[in-house]
Amino acid sequence: MNEALNKALSMAGLERKDIDGFMTTFLPGVFDGNVYMHFFPDQLCNYLGIKPKYIDSLEYGGPSVLSAFWRAEHIIKSGMAENILLLFGGKGSAVRKKKQTVDSIENLYPEIANTPYKTLLSGYNYTNPVSDYALLAQRHMKIYGTTDEQRAALIVKQRENANRSGYSMFTGPITVEDVLGSPMISSPLHLLEIVYPVDGFHAFIVSKNAGKLREIRIKKYGEAHQSALPTEIDDITITPAAESSSGFRDNIKRCDFYELYDSFSITVMIQLENTGIVPPGKSGEFLEKNSISVNGDFPLNTGGGSLNRGQPAYMSGSVLLYEALLQMNGMAGRNQVKNPDKAFINGMGGWARNHSVSMILGE
Known part of the structure; x- marks a missing residue:
């Protein structure tokens, strides 16, 4: 955590005393x-030895850092703070x-409950979030005829991006055979289709002054939340991402990666x-x-994604944001997208059905 902050301060040309805002999350x-x-x-x-005048904590897992990014930009515009540290990760x-x-x-x-219906579910030895996503994958196969091979194709192509990223x-x-030959964890999901939780932190500094880095802003933003259990949802293949992205669909299709x-x-x-993006x-x-390579038809998860980088403390949002900012600043090395002006x-x-944050980054 301390190392991540030191690196961020160095890139921003700031010292700890300059940090006057702080945002994080806790699971x-x-x-x-x-x-x-x-x-x-x-x-x-x-x-960390910082004394912010603004402190906040967002509690919806993976996309929390993206939501914090948007809030930090607006807090700075309001004049409440000038340099806000976003620290996300854990063990x-x-x-x-x-x-x-x-x-x-x-x-x-026993004092922790992930749902108010805990007593009704206590007889099941479920392994969430794997079981929840397996249910989604199973339903998608039933409705649309999606195949194991199609899911495996994504895993193989993201690994190719990871191999180039360094x-x-x-x-x-x-x-594809390796993916489908890996152990079945929760049908139909295999081991190589599942992210691996790791220890680590990402530190981002949102500031009035971009310094030597490119000045990047959030051009489009949306978030959506719904807290129903799967049995209360009409169609579990429709997630909050449908709502969070609904206000700027045409812009999404014109992004560079x-x-x-x-x-x-x-x-x-x-x-x-x-x-x-697709029907x-x-x-x-x-x-x-x-x-999906940086030189391909549709540059996607250009650094290999968290499936290959690991998921810090069960939250992948910081992996996405970090990679997007590397790309936008021309700092992605061998895996650099050419002339990236817009990133989605x-x-x-909270599993596939609870929270979603969508954004487009640009100048």
């Missing part, structure tokens, strides 16, 4: 294994070593459809036919 168990930390943002500010290993995920941590602590954790060639939340193979596919049920065919990012949180 049970993902910071040093603590289930809960009283006034969590205060503890982080104390440790996924603390929960993982107990053979749970952050979404099934209630199995360890900064991914998981590298090396894989094939795309960073879509990739907690699972099906997550990317459903966002392609829900954001209007419903056509994402599998689209991914089979199109190149879509983050998901």
Whole structure:
């Protein structure tokens, strides 16, 4: 965490005393294994030696950092702060070593409830979020005839991006056969279709002064939230991404590259459809036919995504934002998109059905 902040300050040409705003998030168990930390943002500010006059914490998982980015820009415009630190991440290993995920941590602590209907579900040994996304993938196959091979094609192509990027954790060639031959975790999802939680942080500084970096703004923004359980949803293949992106669909199709939340193979596919990039049920065919490399037809998850970089503390939004900002500043090395002026990012949180944040970045 401290190392990430030092790097961000160096890039921004700032010192800790210059930070006057702070935004973060907290999920049970993902910071040093603590289930809960009283006034969590205060503890982080104390440790980092910063004294912000504005503090905030957003609690909807993966896309929280994207929402914080938008809020920080508006807070600065209001004059309340000048340099706002966004710090997102944690230690996924603390929960993982107990053979749970952050979404099934209630199995360890009876005082934690992920749903008000916990007692009705307590007889099931479910492994969320994997089970929830597996249900989505199964339903997509039933309705549209999507195949295992189509989901695997995405995984193979994202790995090719990761191999070129030079900064991914998981590298090396894989094939569709490798993906489908990996262990089945929750039908129909295989091991290589599932993101791996890692320990790590991303630090972003939103500032009035871009310094030596390119001045980047949020040109379009939308967010959507819905809290129903799967059995209460008419169609689980329609996620909040359909609403968060609804106000600027035409602009999305004119972007230079795309960073879509990739907690699972099906997550990317459903966002392609829900954001209007492809028609419903056509994402599998689209991914089979199109190149997603930086020089391809549709540059997608250009650094390999969190499927290959790892998911810091069960939240991938910071991976998307970091890659988009690298690309927009011409800092992506061998995997650089040529002349990127517009980037589309879509983050998901609280499983595929709870939260979504969509944005287009540009000058």
